Amino acid sequence: MKSPPKVTGLSPKEGIPGCKVTIRGENLGTSEKDLEGLTICGANCLLLAQWISPSKIVCQTTNCKGDGEVIVTTKSGGRGTCTVRFRGLQILPNAVKECAIWMDESSLFGHRLNNRTGPSSPMASQREDALGLKVETAVPLSDAELKALFPDGSSNLALRNFDAGRYLVESHSSTSFSDLKKGLKNLRQQSSSIKTEGPQTFIKANLSTFMNCQDILASIHKGLEVHENIVHKDEGVEGSTSKGVDSLNPFSEDMLEEGENAEEDQEDDGQEKIPTLQKLENLLIESNENAKTIFETVLHRKDRADSTRNALNVLNRFKFLFHLPITMERNIKKGDYEVVINDYERARQLFSSSQVPAFIKVYQDVEERVVKFRNQLKKKLMQLPSSLDDQKRLIRYLIELNAEGDPAWDCIVNQQQWLVNLLNTYKDEHITLDKGNVEQEHLKIKGHHRRQYSGSGIQIKVSATDASEARFNPPQNVLFLEELVQLLDLSFPDLWRLGQSYFKASIVSEAGGKEMKIDRTKEKGFKTMVTNTIEHFANLVRAAFLPDTLVGLEPSERAKLGFWKETNQEGSGAWLPQCVRSVRGILGSLMILEVPANCLDVLHSLLADLRIHCMHTLFQEATEDIQNLHTRETWVLQMDEHGGISALPALFESLVIDTLQHLKEVVSRVKQGELNIFADYDIQRMTVELASEMIKAFAVCLEQLAFRGQAEADYQKQRLSEAQMCIPVSLFQSEDSLPSNEQCLVIVLSNNSHVSQYVIPNLMEEFRKHGYPNVQEIENVALEAYVELDEKIFEAYCEQKTEPLVCALEPGMNMGHFEWHNCSIPSGVRPYVKTALMSAVAIHAEINAIAPAFMLRVMTKVLESIAEEISRLTSCAMEGYSQAGALQARLDLAALEEALSPYRNAGTSASFQEALSAVPKLMRKEDRELLEKLLAKFREECGFLLQCFTSDPSSV
Template sequence: MAPPPVVTGISPKEGPPGTRITIRGEFLGTQVQDLVGLTICGCDCLLSAEWKSPNKIIARSGPCKGRGDIIVTTRSGGQGTSTVQFRGYHETIGPMKESAVWVEEAPSFVWGRRALSPTNYQQEDPLGLSVEGNEKKFPEDELMELFGSDVSGELTSDKFHPGMFLLQNHHATSLEDLKAGLAYLRRKVNSQKEGQLSFLKANVGSVMEQLDTIVLLKDQFETDVKNCPENPMDKLESAIKESMTEANKLFDDVLARRDRADATRNALAVMQRYKFLFCMPVNIEKNIKNGNYDLVINDYARVKNLFKNTEVDVFKKVLREIEYRIETLREVLRKKLEEVPFTLDEQKKIIRHLINLEADGDPAWDAIVSHANYLEKSIKSCTNEYLDSDSRDDDYRGGLTIKSNASTPMSIKQFKLTKSDENNVPSRVQCIEALCDIMLEQLPDLWRLGQSYFTGQLHVTIDNEKQGPFKNFVLSNIQHAVDAMSNVCESNLEAPWLLHSLRCIRHMYVSLIHLDLPSDALDLFESFIFDLRTQCLVAIFKQAADNILLLGRKENWQIEYLDDTGGITKLPSLFEQMTIEASKLARETAVECGHREGSLLVDPGQQSLYYDAIKSLFSSFARCLQQLAFSGTDDNFDDEMTTESHFAGTQTASYRMRDSKMHGPTWEQCLLISLSNIRYTLSDVLPRVEESLKKQGYPDLSSSIGYNSDWTELETLDTAVLDAYLERRCDPLIGTIEPNMYLGDLDWSWNLPPMHMKPYAQEIISNVIGVHAEVRRVSPCLLSRVLSHIVENIAEELARLMTCVNSKFSPSGIIQARLDILMLRKILASFSTPKAKNFFDEALKAVPPPVAKEDAERIDILMTKVTSRMKLQIISLQDDFEDDTTSSKVDSDHTTVV
């Protein structure tokens, strides 16, 4: 309940009836409809009131007289009070004062006669003084203070007081004039007291003239009777009538003007009284043009209440004009309601206007239908606009050959959009953003409008049968939006844009959840978001797999020793880092559940997708290592020099190796580095990746069917790389044994005394030491795997050669052959496998035993002598040998180039 109105100021403070008064105060109403009453000095002035604001009202005074309060009554605050008063008075209009009122002639106070047309407008001043031009009035407030409200200055009033009369009419008259007026009043009173005799004495001349005239008329009448025997009275009567007719002709124009003035005055009075009605059509057009529909509706309601049952033709004609304009307003509001979009408040306002204007049909339901149709149209037009734009862009891009000249693969950080990316948003992503904006802007208003309709807030008759169609409107529009978004997301969008779209859709989904939409509607979005999260998960790992496949561009063949077992490059660490970052990103964006979202990776189908995505990471890294390991073959090199390779635009790994005799590693060294990387990945990186994924809450990889087979590709690659290295190192070494053995026409039947191992055996030791040094420098843990294969091949070749000796062994030949075989077996014992030892035994069996005891002793002496001379070679091939002077191990904070 608002406070009661209070009037604190008026302007002007006094005036005649019809004075335009500005009323100021507080709590004068919150709107036009809130003002229900206005009285000025006891007269009802509500019809002429114009409400401007809670502090201002403009009205015209009624036919009041005297002082009185201004009382404002509002619907919210009730009847108010006034701290000021207004004084109403009636102006005295004389013959010389301009006025639209016809003024009768002033009465003449002739003795013994009454005025023919008495008037209430003007009385002759009793003092005989003129009051024309005396516009300055004595302040009414002071008169009231002096005499009170019980006396009056009017001559005809019963409460006449001469002092108030003088102050009202002669307060500016001089004392001499007042004395003259007093003398005039005395003479006038005395003359009335003397009677007719005194009057005759005072006017004896005039009386005598009148008697002479009457005598003259009598004589003339008698003469006329003699001359005219007929009755002279008829002639006189006709003459009098004729004179009266002529006299009336003299005043016809004046009387006609008087009649016209009376008619005009009456018409003006009617127009002034019903000015509100006659100005209503013009005001309606003006307010419609300015958008002031509330004023139009308020005025229309007042007109309907006042003149709905009128029988006056003029009023009926005006009412027809008003109805025509009101119908125009109804059509305007209906069109505005169909145009959309408007805010919810504007829609409710238009609906309220139509209801107040008594529009046909159900404006509220029409608004709901229009809003639903507009939402559906917006979704379709948005989809068509952006998809058409995207197809045009595809056509344009189809005529171009785009080549990437990036020297490094995409980093996982590129999953986060940069400012340049935000300025080049694909059309499909813009479509997703636009659809989300449309749903956020229009669907809440549609839903709230429907809720307002069914809860009775729109002041219409509630039709519960329409709840079903309304729900269908909401569900169908949501389904349209979901289908459009699904079509866009099913296209080949990159992972960053998919994540961006997921964020936009999730933001929209959370906002719609707060609307308390039915679960059927929210389930549509929840199912779509679940599928999109799965798509984002797969896209993130696919993007990571593609980036891992391009890691070869970052390989510079710098090795870092982690421990004594061997060294690796930064490639396995990059693989591990990118895998973990991709899993974290997928966890934060897709796997983690938002508000009212289902858990991902729960059902077997989702887990299968996850296992396949992780497997693709392992496979990509295996292919990357394979490309690096075998990029130095002659065939690949020739192809890369003539065709555009996978690493187009960059200096390929093979080209660096072929042109790196002075700057980079050989292909054999690259094979060893790749082999070390593979073993480190299998033994350390993959278990750490598995543990990290498990800590992040992903399904356990060990529970996946065929999980161990996921690593088979790396195992197979490990074997292939090892075979390639052995082929590069072992085959040339074995191939040189036989030529070197028979270099210089060696013949085992000669009797030259042996002094040392033959050159072929020394070269075998030197070649093995070279391989040993090469492998140890890269990865000591590979020594046993590499050298065991080489020693087996050496022992096998040695057994073959000894078995195939055609000549007969001489005693010296026996000593030399057995010395060579025994020393080789002794020096290579650290890397001899049982198979190699069997081959060495076969070689010894192929050589006859010493003929004499001295020959056997000679062999022992020579072995001791050779062992002493080849101590350094023997020590260098010891598996547990460690020497700080020959070790290539460096601190963990440094790297060395092979």
């Protein structure tokens, strides 16, 4: 609140009513509407005030009496103070002097009403000074001060309690002493002229009039004497006098003649004589009646003209009241409600207590129109939607019209009910559409129409014709949430601000209206309404997305929230982060409005549950998508220094990162006051389980690729008939053929190794960056699955590759009915050894082309299998070895062991040693020399073959 107003200067500092005063000071208001009151010497001068600036106000004074303060009151600063004083001077009015206020003129005209000798001209009624000096119009003292000085005296010359001292104080307080001496001289002259010259001068000026009056009276007196037969003693004197009078009275002859005739008539009729005065009265009455008969129509027309003139004067003087009904109706149609209210308030102050029948009748008509106007305003106030300013304006109008009840509270209750009903309407519409009972095009039209009042918002994009695009449209519950958030964001702030303005009593005071009566007991009810509205919104959202959280509600209450069918639409979880943002946005808007925290607890709880639901849904959808990645395998290799991998590991990594990116705003706390969902132990365990399953899902995908059935393999061959692999063509029978099952195993094994070594550590860093708990546990659980899959695929590949090779050793060894105890001297390594080495070279080439990193591991396994089989076959020679047979056996074993020596391990060496132990030793030097010679021949003939097995790839 600003500082109170302070008046520090006045110009002028005194004056009569109606004088213009310039008021200067500090904080005198921010505008003309901010100015709420202005009193000068206790008199209200607000209507005559003109606000110029915060430091200047110009005002005309009213009936200000005596010495007093100038107090300015504003809405922004309240009642102010004053450091200077104003002196209100009184004036002595007369009939022709203009005055700014109503004055009591009874002292001027009251004592002359029955005085027929009073002046007929208004100028004659003007106040004249008893001293013959100029009268001062300004009275230096107030009535109270004068009454204190002269309690029983008056300055009116016509009153008995006239006090000369008070007269001099009121009329000549500033007259100089010399002028007072002149006035005394004038007063004495007037007094002496009244006593001496006055009567004489008057008689001289009107002597003829006095003589005529005397003659007429004498003539009348004589006529009366004749009619009454009065005998006067002094006839001579009287006769002469009468004769003189008769000559002067123009009516004497007529009076005598009429008197004699009347006397004769009475004698002839024998009637009793009527007194002359009585007859004179009768004559006057008859004359009056005759005059009325003659002038009745004229007088009647005069009366009608006077009545018409008076009526026109009244109509002209009070035309405001008589024109008010039609003026009110015109202004109501134009929407000038403030003009209507101001006119009505003015009429009520002027004519509400009037006893004039015409005024009463017109004022009753005005009241009837005001009643209809109130009802119209109430009806308009209850029509929603409408802006907050319009609602405040209508409430102010109703309060200024003294409407019954509490319009502001009625508006608040109506708006809250309208908001709740609209939430339910949206719920019913979307549930109906969700069940497929209404065409979606109907919602599109209806939804657009519903948003016309509130501006742009989320547009409902639906299509009833294109089924391919329909699956990309947002689900109905998502559209429903967007509409609820939009409605609450647009309408709830108006409800809240209206309630705050109501309890602060600022709805009317902001516009300078009268004070409102506030029922403080309704604050609790308003808070309950706000809480119920927010809770209803939260429950509707829960029913659409989290129905399992409403199991604690009563069946009737649960039924009001509606039942949604389970969403099976593809990618529906991708809309959940937007739903979280929407709820978070409306929560932030309500927090900006400073809604009490306990009212927002339901929204905080809803937001936390929705965040958890979003995380759970997106993780599950990502898990399903990752498991289905095997359908997108093209077997096109991307080579690097670690070997070749297909596109699936990159797809898997991007899918997980996209999921985490979508959940970035969901799992993190954006707004202050939001709950940390990972603080709960159960949520932590659920997050670890969901994340682990999502990471392990790719292992399931790889396993499906590695061990796909023949039907699936055929389907992939048909689907990818044009796909080509980035590996040597010699590995396949044709360019457009798919890799064999063994090659697929190697590719899958390479993908699995790449994911374990590179992708999963990268993903774990992403989990840590986004604030997920127990990331190490997620990594350990996921790696276990990939290690297990690696062993499984490796064993399967080795089994498929070594089993044919090992199975071919025994038939090759016995080819041509070869017998170890009966054979010729060897001429070189037997073919079965070369065949085994060629098979090993094929395996070596296949591994080297796809995944060189697995070379040592695979070839070691192959050599182990060959060594074990050779050891078994050598040990199974039942008839023993001849000298030549021993030489041949040792030659074959030496060739195999030397060729595969880069991949030999302890187990392989033990197998070869076991095989050699079953063959007799070469005792003769010649046999040993032949063995070395044949081995050298083998190295020379199969040198290129042996180079494939070198331990140093750069030597190839």
